[in-house]
Amino acid sequence: MTIVSAIGHGPGNGPASPPPAAQGRRGRSGAYLLLLPGMAYLTLFFVFPVVALLLTSLYAPVPGGDIGQYQPAFEWRNYVVALSSYWPQMLRSFLYALTATVAAFLIGYPMAYVIAVRARGRPFLQGMLLVLVIAPFFTSFILRTIAWKQILADESFVVAALRAVQLLPPDGRLTATGFAVVCGLTYNFLPFMTLPIYASLERLDPRLVEAGGDLYAGAPTTFLRVTLPLSMPGVVSGTLLTFIPASGDYVNSVLLGNNTTTMIGQVIDSRFFKVADYPSAAALSVVLMAAILLLVSAYVRRSGTEELL
Amino acid sequence: MSLSASTRAVPSGSPDGETSSGADLTLERITKDFGSFVAVDDLSLTVPSGSFFALLGPSGCGKTTTLRMVAGLERPSSGRILIGGQDVTSTRAHQRPVNTVFQSYALFPHLTVIENVAFGLRRTRAANPLGRAGDALDLVELRHLADRRPSQLSGGQQQRVALARAMVNNPAVLLLDEPLGALDLKLRRQMQVELKRIQTEVGLTFVHVTHDQEEAMTMADTVAVMNAGRIEQLGAPADLYELPRTAFVANFLGQSNLLGGTVVETVDGIMGVDVAGRRIRVPVDRAVSTSGDVLVGVRPEKLRLVREGEEPAPGTNWVGPGAVTDVSFSGVSTQYQVMVPGLGTLSVFSQNVAGRGEVRLGEQVRLACDVDFTFGLDGAEDATSGAVDLDDPGA
Ligand SMILES: Nc1ncnc2c1ncn2[C@@H]1O[C@H](COP(=O)(O)OP(=O)(O)O)[C@@H](O)[C@H]1O
Ligand SMILES: [Mg+2]
Numbered sequence: 001m002t003i004v005s006a007i008g009h010g011p012g013n014g015p016a017s018p019p020p021a022a023q024g025r026r027g028r029s030g031a032y033l034l035l036l037p038g039m040a041y042l043t044l045f046f047v048f049p050v051v052a053l054l055l056t057s058l059y060a061p062v063p064g065g066d067i068g069q070y071q072p073a074f075e076w077r078n079y080v081v082a083l084s085s086y087w088p089q090m091l092r093s094f095l096y097a098l099t100a101t102v103a104a105f106l107i108g109y110p111m112a113y114v115i116a117v118r119a120r121g122r123p124f125l126q127g128m129l130l131v132l133v134i135a136p137f138f139t140s141f142i143l144r145t146i147a148w149k150q151i152l153a154d155e156s157f158v159v160a161a162l163r164a165v166q167l168l169p170p171d172g173r174l175t176a177t178g179f180a181v182v183c184g185l186t187y188n189f190l191p192f193m194t195l196p197i198y199a200s201l202e203r204l205d206p207r208l209v210e211a212g213g214d215l216y217a218g219a220p221t222t223f224l225r226v227t228l229p230l231s232m233p234g235v236v237s238g239t240l241l242t243f244i245p246a247s248g249d250y251v252n253s254v255l256l257g258n259n260t261t262t263m264i265g266q267v268i269d270s271r272f273f274k275v276a277d278y279p280s281a282a283a284l285s286v287v288l289m290a291a292i293l294l295l296v297s298a299y300v301r302r303s304g305t306e307e308l309l
Numbered sequence: 310m311s312l313s314a315s316t317r318a319v320p321s322g323s324p325d326g327e328t329s330s331g332a333d334l335t336l337e338r339i340t341k342d343f344g345s346f347v348a349v350d351d352l353s354l355t356v357p358s359g360s361f362f363a364l365l366g367p368s369g370c371g372k373t374t375t376l377r378m379v380a381g382l383e384r385p386s387s388g389r390i391l392i393g394g395q396d397v398t399s400t401r402a403h404q405r406p407v408n409t410v411f412q413s414y415a416l417f418p419h420l421t422v423i424e425n426v427a428f429g430l431r432r433t434r435a436a437n438p439l440g441r442a443g444d445a446l447d448l449v450e451l452r453h454l455a456d457r458r459p460s461q462l463s464g465g466q467q468q469r470v471a472l473a474r475a476m477v478n479n480p481a482v483l484l485l486d487e488p489l490g491a492l493d494l495k496l497r498r499q500m501q502v503e504l505k506r507i508q509t510e511v512g513l514t515f516v517h518v519t520h521d522q523e524e525a526m527t528m529a530d531t532v533a534v535m536n537a538g539r540i541e542q543l544g545a546p547a548d549l550y551e552l553p554r555t556a557f558v559a560n561f562l563g564q565s566n567l568l569g570g571t572v573v574e575t576v577d578g579i580m581g582v583d584v585a586g587r588r589i590r591v592p593v594d595r596a597v598s599t600s601g602d603v604l605v606g607v608r609p610e611k612l613r614l615v616r617e618g619e620e621p622a623p624g625t626n627w628v629g630p631g632a633v634t635d636v637s638f639s640g641v642s643t644q645y646q647v648m649v650p651g652l653g654t655l656s657v658f659s660q661n662v663a664g665r666g667e668v669r670l671g672e673q674v675r676l677a678c679d680v681d682f683t684f685g686l687d688g689a690e691d692a693t694s695g696a697v698d699l700d701d702p703g704a
Contacts, residue, residue, distance in 0.1 A: 208415055211411060211415040213381070214380055214382070214402050214411075214475075215403075215429035216433050
């Protein structure tokens with residue numbers, strides 16, 4: 001199964017409808033024409049850049065040339081060099097992204113559950129709560145992250161409170177730590193986790209939950225055996241939409257971290273813009289892409305949502 | 310479907326481990342209101358252990374609500390529910406030895422058929438859940454579809470999975486909420502027979518909700534006719550049919566001709582009722598009310614057409630003459646509508662027994678009936694209450 005098919009599909013409750021009777025050839029090819037704008041767009045802005053990226057990652061410096069001057073080559077050692085220098089940042093990115101994804105799941109699922117299930121039948125309340133979930137998007141990404149910088153700053157009330165209850169040592173700080181970066185990532189991607197889970201739970205037939213109770217499952221068991229499995233498509237979409245952008249993120253680590261919390265996006269950014277080392281920036285990007293692809297397909301395969309589609 | 314071989318395969322042992330073949334179900338003065346709307350109104354009934362009990366009533370009369378309260382999915386506003394003598398009113402659904410075949414089946418789409426059936430067994434940690442689920446699938450003849458998903462089954466197959474999933478737990482009471490409602494007529498008739506046989510074989514207490522009076526009468530030992538949140542009458546199908554006690558029952562369970570009249574005398578246990586100038590006699594023990602205004606009722610098949618030149622048998626009740634306004638022939642029987650001035654239109658079913666001449670449209674006839682077949686209802690009742698409205702597809 002593809003990643004795309006994991007996203008945005010609910011549990012198939014109804015019987016699969018049979019394919020419509022054979023249509024005319026023109027009707028069919030007409031339908032495929034609808035793909036054209038999307039294909040053209042993706043070819044222009046995804047396929048070309050990816051090919052360019054792959055080529056760039058193999059470039060070699062022009063002998064005797066200036067900084068930033070490269071020529072086409074097949075310099076595969078770019079990968080070796082880039083990886084051997086930056087594997088800790090790469091690993092850290094995935095670790096932070098994973099932690100943020102788990103945190104977003106733990107916060108987002110209960111939130112989605114309350115909105116979709118507990119507030120069922122009260123559309124106004126549901127609407128209000130959903131607006132609250134999306135509200136952070138009304139301000140810019142950078143501003144929101146800078147706000148976090150304020151909240152976690154040494155002189156903020158949060159730090160004072162944590163020190164007061166001794167959750168933080170008297171000289172402990174939150175800003176410029178990995179913790180702060182993960183907090184920022186979690187916060188920034190929380191709606192991407194919450195909304196797909198909400199959509200899945202919203203579609204969940206409450207009668208199935210009643211059937212669970214009728215068949216001797218108490219509330220926790222019914223949740224584990226009925227509600228959670230049936231909301232897996234939303235969970236899978238939500239984790240992908242959180243984990244993928246979080247792994248490549250470079251804003252949070254710049255604004256909320258320090259030089260021990262550098263993430264790979266930050267490295268790519270600085271290789272590219274600061275030292276004009278295009279091949280190694282490209283090589284790191286390719287590795288990041290490949291690693292995400294591998295991780296994600298392993299995850300989707302394991303989460304076994306095929307049976308729900 | 311054949312049941313003989315697989316019947317023994319049905320597991321015994323209720324969730325708490327003890328063997329049961331059903332238990333008495335008692336509802337004591339149950340009321341359920343949704344805000345100001347009273348869905349179930351001071352309802353009391355007892356379903357004896359091992360019986361097939363039908364709750365019959367029109368759509369919206371509170372059948373599902375009643376069933377949900379027994380299942381523990383809805384809490385009564387007042388009253389008590391007892392299963393096998395134990396008060397379960399305040400327990401939750403999963404704590405009650407009751408299983409439901411839902412109106413919509415409510416099969417779990419993410420589980421295979423066999424896992425759907427094994428769901429309850431796994432929750433109660435019963436031994437060998439898959440083996441027992443397989444046996445239950447044998448009972449409904451769906452073993453070969455065990456690994457399918459519910460969405461890959463037809464409506465009739467889903468219905469049988471839902472039945473197996475509920476029955477496999479050997480509940481003290483099995484609740485069925487219009488389980489055949491979504492099936493086409495032929496399959497429905499077939500499943501009625503199957504369901505009745507399965508119930509007889511496994512001996513569970515069945516509470517079957519339906520709005521189909523024929524379904525209720527063919528399947529159930531006891532039928533409770535429900536209307537607007539109340540039980541109108543409860544009894545064996547034949548008793549309800551032969552002696553309805555309310556206009557609603559008389560009209561909803563089969564058809565009735567109900568004629569308004571006034572009691573004018575009572576002699577030797579027979580009361581004389583003046584119906585539009587004719588004296589109709591009704592046994593006192595077949596009447597709900599024995600003085601003042603009453604409704605005199607008679608079933609259409611109990612009426613005989615008396616043609617011109619014939620005389621009603623002595624000692625029978627008769628009315629008319631009136632004109633035949635409609636004749637509809639259905640093979641086994643013919644239904645006539647006869648317009649009697651002062652009484653309205655009466656309905657007559659007559660068996661097509663060889664040798665009887667056919668009565669024609671427009672012919673003047675009288676209508677006769679044995680005194681013992683008439684019944685008397687409270688005259689204050691609406692004579693059309695519960696009559697099937699042919700324009701209402703939901704009826
Ligand atoms: N949760 C509820 N809230 C408000 N009204 C309800 C609710 N459930 C049922 N009702 C009302 O109670 C009445 C009886 O419903 P129901 O028991 O489903 O009828 P039946 O199963 O006999 O068709 C209906 O008028 C229905 O609208
Ligand atoms: Mg109902």
